[in-house]
Amino acid sequence: MFYLSKIEHELPLPPSRLVLPIREAIHMELEKLFLDKVIANLGLCISVYDIRSIDGGFIFPGDGAPTYTVVFNLIMFRPFEKEIITARLLSSDADGLRLTIGFYDDIYIPASRLPDPNHFVETEPKKRVSSGQESTANPSSKKGMWYWDYDEQEYPITDVIKFRVTNVSYPQIPVEQPKESKPFAPMLVSGAIDDDGLGPISWWFGDEDEDE
Amino acid sequence: LECNAGALTNFEVLDFLRAKGASKDPTRVIAKVAQSEYKVYDYLVDTAASVQTRESINEFLTSVKQHDLAKAEVLNILNIGPAAEVELYPIIEDCDERFGDEGVLEIVELVKKTLPLPLNMKQEEITKVDEETATLKNEKGNQISQDQSEGGEQMNTS
Known part of the structure; x- marks a missing residue:
């Protein structure tokens, strides 16, 4: 789930930071620059782990700040394929589930990777009132709840869910985005819950008490 | 770099x-x-x-060497802390073929022995113990009230 990534970066240090010890100033600047940002093919930056080396400090012509060459390690959130992660259900619609782990929300379980057989129960679309006009939700993504049909019973797919990572992708930043489209996600995690031990954790631990 | x-x-x-x-x-x-x-x-x-502690993780890593697990699988086990067989099946690829029922049970026991139980599991166990204690107290209470109603002396439960 978490990795260290070694990075070299040319860092201009603003004059306001020069009152601090150089290492502390650079650390703060790196945090401002990388923290909570997605770097393509590396993942989401969680924290600056350590600074390996600081070189340079030259003020280039026309520049109002010294530039340092810094080598440092970042803690990155980058799930690997087939990793098992516990997440919480954020929303579910006809396309599948969207999960969150608190610090990262772009986790999707497509409907094709839900336990089979299953069915989707649509909830009443809530009308949202904005600036005196009524607008209904997008019909293509109807909100509702998924159920796993097993042994003539239906089990709701809800609450805390254990899933397997199937793919991590880094889509290209779009030049233009349609108004109705959902916000751009620089990193997408796709998962599956179509295996034993996966899905809501209540499924697998609710039965043990009954057996006893 | x-x-x-x-x-x-x-x-x-x-x-x-x-x-x-x-x-x-x-x-x-x-x-x-x-x-x-x-x-x-x-x-x-x-x-x-x-x-978890560094000691418990090191102990687990030393003990798990006898099982032929991939690094990713060991990492997954450490992160999840599976306390039941069903939790181990999605973590280990071709689990049954590679280890069989006994092997899986061994790994689960190893996890239970070396890695502390997650807090939510501990809480469930505590609740279960509390429920059992409450049941015992109720049973004892019933016995006492029966003894008293029959004119017998009250039992010394201390």
Whole structure:
């Protein structure tokens, strides 16, 4: 789930930071620059782990700040394929589930990777009132709840869910985005819950008490 | 320079954030910890990592060498802390073919022995014990009331 990534970066240090010890100033600047940002093919930056080396400090012509060459390690959130992660259900619609782990929300379980057989129960679309006009939700993504049909019973797919990572992708930043489209996600995690031990954790631990 | 300079377990990240000053402190102003780092801390503190120690992890890593597990599988086991066989099946590829029922049971027992139980599991066990105690007390109470109604002396339960 978490990795260290070694990075070299040319860092201009603003004059306001020069009152601090150089290492502390650079650390703060790196945090401002990388923290909570997605770097393509590396993942989401969680924290600056350590600074390996600081070189340079030259003020280039026309520049109002010294530039340092810094080598440092970042803690990155980058799930690997087939990793098992516990997440919480954020929303579910006809396309599948969207999960969150608190610090990262772009986790999707497509409907094709839900336990089979299953069915989707649509909830009443809530009308949202904005600036005196009524607008209904997008019909293509109807909100509702998924159920796993097993042994003539239906089990709701809800609450805390254990899933397997199937793919991590880094889509290209779009030049233009349609108004109705959902916000751009620089990193997408796709998962599956179509295996034993996966899905809501209540499924697998609710039965043990009954057996006893 | 290096995309993967080493994988970190959830415990190592949690330990790093704790060393930085992250805690359950409600104000969250004193420590030099960013809001995004606190979100990671809040997630990790509810996982198996919150009760693990360096010693328990090292003990597990030493003991698990006898089983032919991939590095990713070991990392997954450390992060999840499976306390039941059903939790182990999605983690280990071709679980039955590679280990069989006995092998799987061995790994689960090893996890239970070396790694502390996650807090939520502990809580469930505590609740179960409390329920059993309450049941016993009720039964004893019933016996006492029966003895008294029959004119017998009250039992000394101390």
